[in-house]
Amino acid sequence: MKLNRLKMTGLLVLIILFVAGCSSTPDKDAGADGAPVSEVGGDGATGEDGAQTAGATDGGSWAGNPLDDPNSLLSVRVIHFDYDSSEIQGEDRDAAIAHGEYLAANPEMTVTVEGHTDERGSREYNIALGERRANAVMELMLIQGAADSQIMTVSYGEERPLALDSDEAAWAVNRRAELIY
Amino acid sequence: MTGPVSTSEMKRMMNRIFLSLLGLFWSLQAAGALTIEITEGEEGALPIAVVPFGIQAGAAPNQDLAAIIAADLKRSGRFKTLPVNDMLARPRSGSEVEFRDWKVLGMENLVVGSIKPNGSGGYLVRFQLFDVFRGEQLAGYNIPATSRNLRTTGHHIADIIYEKLTGERGAFATRIAYVTSTGSGKNQRISLKVADADGHNPQTIVTSREPLMSPAWSPDGRKLAYVSFEHGKPAIYIQEVFTGKRRKVTSYKGINGAPAWSPDGRRLAMTLSRDGNPEIYLFNLNRKGLTRLTNHYAIDTEPAWSPDGRAIVFTSDRGGKPQIYKVPAAGGKAKRVTFEGSYNARASYSPDGKLLALVTRVGRNYRIGVLDLQSGGLQVLSEGKLDESPSFAPNGSMIIYATKAGGKGELAAVSVDGRVRQRLALQEGDVREPVWSPFTRSDRR
Numbered sequence: 178m179k180l181n182r183l184k185m186t187g188l189l190v191l192i193i194l195f196v197a198g199c200s201s202t203p204d205k206d207a208g209a210d211g212a213p214v215s216e217v218g219g220d221g222a223t224g225e226d227g228a229q230t231a232g233a234t235d236g237g238s239w240a241g242n243p244l245d246d247p248n249s250l251l252s253v254r255v256i257h258f259d260y261d262s263s264e265i266q267g268e269d270r271d272a273a274i275a276h277g278e279y280l281a282a283n284p285e286m287t288v289t290v291e292g293h294t295d296e297r298g299s300r301e302y303n304i305a306l307g308e309r310r311a312n313a314v315m316e317l318m319l320i321q322g323a324a325d326s327q328i329m330t331v332s333y334g335e336e337r338p339l340a341l342d343s344d345e346a347a348w349a350v351n352r353r354a355e356l357i358y
Numbered sequence: 359m360t361g362p363v364s365t366s367e368m369k370r371m372m373n374r375i376f377l378s379l380l381g382l383f384w385s386l387q388a389a390g391a392l393t394i395e396i397t398e399g400e401e402g403a404l405p406i407a408v409v410p411f412g413i414q415a416g417a418a419p420n421q422d423l424a425a426i427i428a429a430d431l432k433r434s435g436r437f438k439t440l441p442v443n444d445m446l447a448r449p450r451s452g453s454e455v456e457f458r459d460w461k462v463l464g465m466e467n468l469v470v471g472s473i474k475p476n477g478s479g480g481y482l483v484r485f486q487l488f489d490v491f492r493g494e495q496l497a498g499y500n501i502p503a504t505s506r507n508l509r510t511t512g513h514h515i516a517d518i519i520y521e522k523l524t525g526e527r528g529a530f531a532t533r534i535a536y537v538t539s540t541g542s543g544k545n546q547r548i549s550l551k552v553a554d555a556d557g558h559n560p561q562t563i564v565t566s567r568e569p570l571m572s573p574a575w576s577p578d579g580r581k582l583a584y585v586s587f588e589h590g591k592p593a594i595y596i597q598e599v600f601t602g603k604r605r606k607v608t609s610y611k612g613i614n615g616a617p618a619w620s621p622d623g624r625r626l627a628m629t630l631s632r633d634g635n636p637e638i639y640l641f642n643l644n645r646k647g648l649t650r651l652t653n654h655y656a657i658d659t660e661p662a663w664s665p666d667g668r669a670i671v672f673t674s675d676r677g678g679k680p681q682i683y684k685v686p687a688a689g690g691k692a693k694r695v696t697f698e699g700s701y702n703a704r705a706s707y708s709p710d711g712k713l714l715a716l717v718t719r720v721g722r723n724y725r726i727g728v729l730d731l732q733s734g735g736l737q738v739l740s741e742g743k744l745d746e747s748p749s750f751a752p753n754g755s756m757i758i759y760a761t762k763a764g765g766k767g768e769l770a771a772v773s774v775d776g777r778v779r780q781r782l783a784l785q786e787g788d789v790r791e792p793v794w795s796p797f798t799r800s801d802r803r
Contacts, residue, residue, distance in 0.1 A: 298701060298703055298719075299660060299673065299717050299747070300704075300791065301572060302660060302675075302703045304571075304592070304613055304659070305615075308631055308635075331590070331591050332592075332613065333587070336569035343765065
């Protein structure tokens with residue numbers, strides 16, 4: 178009896194370890210193909226270790242969700258910007274507002290807003306500019322009644338271009354904020 | 359030889375120079391590394407001949423030391439090297455040198471050397487540097503080497519020659535760190551690499567599917583701080599270059615970016631947006647305490663320390679457009695430093711503290727500029743459309759930076775006077791964010 182319980186506990190621990198191992202695979206990227214990278218400590222002044230920014234994608238994918246309606250403003254998931262600007266204009270503004278209203282009406286939903294820039298200028302300034310863009314989208318959604326806890330932001334600056342050319346057209350495509358449910 | 363030269367003779371000479379240059383380019387391309395492009399005349403460059411080293415029986419070196427030394431000296435912009443084909447003799451030691459052979463070619467200095475076997479798999483490298491006009495030896499060394507460090511030995515010899523002839527310390531035996539990106543989509547791999555200052559011997563120290571950014575050398579050259587997005591958001595790490603051991607330094611909410619070591623290695627300046635928007639902070643690495651240095655609703659980022667550790671320059675758009683500002687490291691009021699142009703960013707100090715290298719917008723192009731802090735004059739050194747990430751050599755003689763060619767990022771270096779520019783065409787996808795290492799203990803003589 179006692180032995181069985183011990184066995185069960187052991188099995189449970191194994192399962193948990195296995196699952197934890199699976200879910201943490203992205204963490205191993207940094208060491209995978211390169212010189213060995215072993216993480217010592219990681220005890221700095223960090224409070225945020227391992228926070229998941231990839232949020233709840235599950236709830237959004239069933240039929241009939243307004244997020245999937247191609248005629249809805251909610252189908253617009255990319256907001257574009259002018260050079261060195263974080264101003265949201267025209268139809269993009271309407272879309273951001275619609276997303277804010279949607280979040281307000283669906284408090285269980287969360288979204289990640291990614292800020293991006295074109296390749297021009299310095300990289301860390303572009304990280305800051307990308308964050309400013311993501312924040313501009315977030316602010317607009319908060320005004321519509323979305324809650325702070327529903328929106329996460331991350332800036333990739335110029336590190337994740339959609340268009341790879343170095344011309345005005347490509348730059349316009351890359352200056353964006355992406356909404357990822 | 360010194361008299362008037364006929365046109366046919368001139369033509370022949372030009373052809374010969376062109377062919378030998380072509381040969382040089384081919385051999386360098388084959389080595390997978392480097393092209394040197396002289397952008398302006400070589401007036402003022404010291405003419406020097408580096409004779410191919412004599413190889414004694416029993417030694418089979420895997421490197422052409424004379425070629426390594428000559429390439430180093432040439433790309434510094436301070437020397438004009440004699441093509442091997444133009445040499446009238448190939449002495450291997452001082453006793454074989456006829457100085458008039460070199461005077462007649464207009465050489466001011468001459469380097470000869472030899473490589474002989476030294477124990478199992480080892481070499482003894484011997485070289486001598488001569489003043490051709492005085493017929494005097496200026497330096498002579500015997501250096502034990504192995505096939506593994508033969509290239510480095512070449513860089514050390516170039517450093518000795520450079521210092522002897524210019525009075526300034528050479529920086530050829532130093533290293534660079536940079537970021538590469540290969541593949542796309544799911545197959546994209548971002549790597550942080552370390553290589554010799556001439557682009558040879560690249561080694562990967564981190565690989566990730568997510569962005570890696572902003573590598574920064576510790577003052578002792580043994581660690582790199584950098585930004586990694588491997589957990590889906592940015593965090594600053596410090597990694598030991600030789601062991602690969604690393605630790606996470608900060609991963610606050612928002613931006614964790616632009617790490618920069620204080621000259622004493624005790625603090626890391628960085629950009630954090632934990633309080634709402636990007637500000638410059640100082641992170642004490644021993645006490646793990648944070649001090650906020652800037653406080654403005656605009657973007658403040660890209661901190662860089664003055665060599666004396668007293669001031670920090672940074673990029674801010676508090677005036678509407680990105681410009682460089684300066685603030686005391688002990689805290690205080692920020693003062694604007696750049697006034698010319700609509701975009702100045704990512705400044706870093708020259709080792710003597712007199713210059714700032716930065717990214718400056720010229721018309722529609724982003725180029726590398728050097729600001730003289732005393733006169734306020736801004737000199738543009740590069741000619742690309744999308745140049746970025748300038749970094750001074752530890753002796754201040756050159757600046758390495760990232761440029762774009764054929765839709766691909768690659769590295770380039772330019773002498774601080776702008777006279778000599780070179781491309782480091784590494785064959786591995788998109789290359790960016792080069793940072794030149796400081797002098798390390800092993801470089802110290």
